Amino acid sequence: MSWTNERVELLKKLWTEGHSASQIAAELGGVTRNAVIGKVHRLGLSGRAKSTSPVAKPRRNRPATAAAGSTAPSPAVAGSRTSSAPAQPRTQGATALKAEASPALQSQPLVEVMAELVPISERATILTLTERTCKWPVGDPSTEDFYFCGRNSDAGVPYCAHHCKIAYQPVSDRRRSANKVTTARAAG
DNA sequence: CCCTGATTCGC
DNA sequence: GCGAATCAGG
Numbered sequence: 001m002s003w004t005n006e007r008v009e010l011l012k013k014l015w016t017e018g019h020s021a022s023q024i025a026a027e028l029g030g031v032t033r034n035a036v037i038g039k040v041h042r043l044g045l046s047g048r049a050k051s052t053s054p055v056a057k058p059r060r061n062r063p064a065t066a067a068a069g070s071t072a073p074s075p076a077v078a079g080s081r082t083s084s085a086p087a088q089p090r091t092q093g094a095t096a097l098k099a100e101a102s103p104a105l106q107s108q109p110l111v112e113v114m115a116e117l118v119p120i121s122e123r124a125t126i127l128t129l130t131e132r133t134c135k136w137p138v139g140d141p142s143t144e145d146f147y148f149c150g151r152n153s154d155a156g157v158p159y160c161a162h163h164c165k166i167a168y169q170p171v172s173d174r175r176r177s178a179n180k181v182t183t184a185r186a187a188g
Numbered sequence: 189c190c191c192t193g194a195t196t197c198g199c
Numbered sequence: 200g201c202g203a204a205t206c207a208g209g
Contacts, residue, residue, distance in 0.1 A: 002201095003201085020191085020193085021192075021193065022191080032202075033193090034202055035203090036202095037193060037202090038194095038195095038200090038202050038203090039201080041193095041194075042200070042201080046193080046194080130190095132190075152190085155189090155190095
C-alpha cells in the first residue's frame with residue numbers, strides 16, 4: 001500500500017482532528033501506526049506538541065536485519081470468540097442471530113439511551129475496535145451516526161463492564177430485562 | 189500490561 | 200520516501 005494523495009489527505013484530516021496514529025492506521029488500512037507516525041513526521045505536521053525532551057537521547061544501534069516481514073500486523077478486527085459463548089445481548093433466545101449478534105438491532109429504545117451514555121470522545125468506529133475495547137454497537141449500522149461503545153474492556157471480553165451487565169444477564173432475570181436495564185441506568 | 193507519539197536508519 | 204524497531208512517556 002502506498003501513500004496516494006487521497007490517503008495522505010485522509011491522514012492529514014484525521015491527524016488534525018486528533019485521532020491517534022493507531023486509529024488512523026486502522027482507518028487507512030494496510031499500514032501500521034508506525035507507518036502513520038513516520039508519514040506524519042515526513043509531512044511535517046507532527047505539531048501536536050508533546051514534551052519532547054530537549055535533551056538528546058542516546059540512540060541504540062538497531063539489532064540487525066529485522067525489516068523482513070517478521071511481524072504480521074493485522075489491522076482487521078479479529079473476532080475473538082470465547083470458548084463458551086454467553087447469552088446473546090438482549091436476546092430472549094428465540095431470535096436466531098447471526099454469528100455476532102448486534103444488540104442494537106433489536107432494542108431501539110435502549111439504543112437511544114446508550115447514545116447518551118457513551119461520551120463522544122470515547123466512541124469508536126468499527127475501525128478502532130481492538131480485543132480490549134467494548135464492541136457494543138449503538139445505533140443503526142446502516143446510518144452514519146452508528147458507532148461502537150469503544151470503552152475499555154478486559155482482554156477477550158467483548159464489552160465494557162457496563163455493557164457486560166446488559167449483555168450477560170442471568171436467564172432468570174432476562175424476562176424483565178427491558179425494565180431492569182432502563183431502571184438500572186437511571187439509578188446509576 | 190495497555191496505550192501514546194518520537195526517533196533512528198536499513199531498505 | 201518508507202516503516203520496523205526502538206525509545207520514552209502516560
